[in-house]
Amino acid sequence: MALRVWRDDPLVRHPNRLPYAEPGGHQRDLDWAAATLAAQGITVSAPPAQVRTWNLSSIWRLPTSAGPVWLKVTPPFCASEAAVLPLLDPRVVPTVLGATTSRVLLADVPGRDQYDARGHELRSMARMLIGLQATWVDRVPELETLGVLDQRAAAALPRIHSVVDRNRHELDHQAQRGLDDLVEGLPQRFAELEACGIPDTLVHGDFHPGNVRGTSGSYRILDWGDCGIGNPMLDLRPSFEYFTPEDQVESVDIWAGEWSRMVPGCDARRAAELVRPLGPIYGAVVYQKFLDNIEPSERPYHEGDPGRALRNAAAMVGAA
Numbered sequence: 001m002a003l004r005v006w007r008d009d010p011l012v013r014h015p016n017r018l019p020y021a022e023p024g025g026h027q028r029d030l031d032w033a034a035a036t037l038a039a040q041g042i043t044v045s046a047p048p049a050q051v052r053t054w055n056l057s058s059i060w061r062l063p064t065s066a067g068p069v070w071l072k073v074t075p076p077f078c079a080s081e082a083a084v085l086p087l088l089d090p091r092v093v094p095t096v097l098g099a100t101t102s103r104v105l106l107a108d109v110p111g112r113d114q115y116d117a118r119g120h121e122l123r124s125m126a127r128m129l130i131g132l133q134a135t136w137v138d139r140v141p142e143l144e145t146l147g148v149l150d151q152r153a154a155a156a157l158p159r160i161h162s163v164v165d166r167n168r169h170e171l172d173h174q175a176q177r178g179l180d181d182l183v184e185g186l187p188q189r190f191a192e193l194e195a196c197g198i199p200d201t202l203v204h205g206d207f208h209p210g211n212v213r214g215t216s217g218s219y220r221i222l223d224w225g226d227c228g229i230g231n232p233m234l235d236l237r238p239s240f241e242y243f244t245p246e247d248q249v250e251s252v253d254i255w256a257g258e259w260s261r262m263v264p265g266c267d268a269r270r271a272a273e274l275v276r277p278l279g280p281i282y283g284a285v286v287y288q289k290f291l292d293n294i295e296p297s298e299r300p301y302h303e304g305d306p307g308r309a310l311r312n313a314a315a316m317v318g319a320a
Helices: 025-038 080-087 120-135 137-146 153-170 173-184 186-195 232-242 245-262 268-275 278-293 296-301 305-319
Strands: 049-054 057-062 069-073 096-100 103-107 201-203 212-215 218-221 228-230
Touching (some): 025 057, 025 069, 025 096, 025 103, 080 096, 080 103, 080 137, 120 137, 120 201, 120 218, 120 232, 137 201, 153 173, 153 186, 153 305, 173 305, 186 268, 201 232, 232 245, 232 268, 268 278
Antiparallel strands (some): 049 057, 057 069, 069 103, 096 103, 201 228, 212 218
16 A cells, blocks of 8 residues: 655655755754864864754854854855855954855854844944945946845846735735835836935845844844845835834934935935835745745745735835
């Protein structure tokens, strides 16, 4: 009698199962980390601690002779982090001790994650990122060569149309109408955004205080797995989605002021308003990418996220 293999059997390998979710996967990552450190005269001095493992990353803390070191392994659709981090200003990102496809070794950043930062600290973090972005304005071809996600209009529009077509059924009639109005006007919105005069550059993709670690005056920006090429004002997205109205106003003031200083004559404040509903619609594209590239058992982490993001985009259009 033939045995039946269930489709959801966790022991049956799924095509989207990540290497670190396979038997022995973690050990291969840790062996690479130990060998990379050993080549620099650094030894692992105690058993590594598994900090987090899920469909977007595998994170380990390694006690070493040079202090704590962090190993981060990402899925292929977040591999830009390992490609880009070694090229970024070490005064802005953690010190990179080693990197290869989907793996990066980072020196420890003393301090804590800055989820609760506001006021002066937010301004400091924003200026760090904006200063870094300004140095990449003339290096966009280098980002293209690395295969970093293109978030400019020509590349983004087909992805947006696809995610809207696949998820609009989750919205009520009023939200669908708002979303359709937004999508129909996207070519004009992108054209107006370009006319604001802020050049395309490196975009972090998920810039919020929780992705900044350290102490006052010594911050480092983390988590570059969603980075791309586009208008830098797109990095206002988390501010519009998670901040209070008062903090949103301050965040826009920071970004508009800094880019007006960086690019005299640009209309940074207008650009900030134009990207407001783009944030959640770009977010829907990212969430759909997660769902399309993870195995079924991991989908509960992100199920429904594209629809929620599209609903937020429609609501922003309605509020405007």
